[in-house]
Amino acid sequence: YIELGSHLADTVALLSPRHDLRVLPIEPSSRRVLDAAAAEGRGVVFISAHLGPWEAVAGSLVAAGVALTAIAREGYDARFTKVFDRLRGRLGVRAIYRGRPGAHVGIIRTLRRGGVLGIPMDLRSRVPTILAPFLGLPAETAVGPARIALRTGAEVVVGTAAPGDEDGLVITVTRLETADLAADDAGEQLLTERINAELSRRILAMPTGWLWMHPRFPEAPDPRHVRLPSPDSGKGPG
Numbered sequence: 001y002i003e004l005g006s007h008l009a010d011t012v013a014l015l016s017p018r019h020d021l022r023v024l025p026i027e028p029s030s031r032r033v034l035d036a037a038a039a040e041g042r043g044v045v046f047i048s049a050h051l052g053p054w055e056a057v058a059g060s061l062v063a064a065g066v067a068l069t070a071i072a073r074e075g076y077d078a079r080f081t082k083v084f085d086r087l088r089g090r091l092g093v094r095a096i097y098r099g100r101p102g103a104h105v106g107i108i109r110t111l112r113r114g115g116v117l118g119i120p121m122d123l124r125s126r127v128p129t130i131l132a133p134f135l136g137l138p139a140e141t142a143v144g145p146a147r148i149a150l151r152t153g154a155e156v157v158v159g160t161a162a163p164g165d166e167d168g169l170v171i172t173v174t175r176l177e178t179a180d181l182a183a184d185d186a187g188e189q190l191l192t193e194r195i196n197a198e199l200s201r202r203i204l205a206m207p208t209g210w211l212w213m214h215p216r217f218p219e220a221p222d223p224r225h226v227r228l229p230s231p232d233s234g235k236g237p238g
Contacts, residue, residue, distance in 0.1 A: 003208050007053045014087055021091060024060040024161060030173035037155035037175055043111030045149040045156045049122035049199050050211035052161030057171055058118060059091030069094040069110045070118040111154050119145045122199050124216050130189060134196040135203065137217050146191035150183040158198040163206055174198055
């Protein structure tokens with residue numbers, strides 16, 4: 001909560017014209033990874049997470065010349081959405097609100113023009129999901145990012161804030177293999193698992209920076225409702 005409060009304060013300060021974004025550097029090898037993915041010309045699905053100062057990550061990518069459009073969810077209060085728009089507009093981050101009419105068209109157009117589509121997918125959302133391991137436990141995970149990438153042929157990268165040298169933060173980017181995957185249910189499952197594995201690795205490297213204030217994992221079954229084999233059945237432990 002201390003770290004979250006610090007990031008919140010920095011973010012709110014950006015609403016004032018007197019405060020400028022503290023740009024996070026993109027680690028040099030990660031910049032090469034991102035540029036190589038963009039050079040394929042089919043667009044890039046940039047998977048991210050609410051890890052560290054995630055709004056600053058988006059603003060820093062734009063400041064570095066990355067053509068980023070972020071997938072976002074509207075606030076439960078329309079006044080919050082206006083604040084989000086004001087903040088992201090100041091940072092130069094374009095947003096597509098997934099619940100609005102025409103969102104799917106905007107997503108496809110972004111990729112077809114070779115843009116970078118930013119999608120945070122570490123939190124539980126009211127979207128189509130599949131079960132995939134996340135931080136060592138099965139978790140309902142959005143399948144949309146994998147589906148979009150495999151059906152459009154877009155490259156897939158995972159990028160977040162990460163610990164850098166001298167206690168600072170940098171942006172690092174990892175490219176995921178997709179050439180071996182088909183655009184079907186099995187391919188979507190495998191790609192989602194690869195995404196979750198990379199996100200898990202990043203969160204475990206900076207656990208205090210992860211925003212987790214909701215039921216991310218399915219609840220464990222109530223032991224009172226679990227039927228165990230009887231000791232004399234010969235089919236279970238005695």
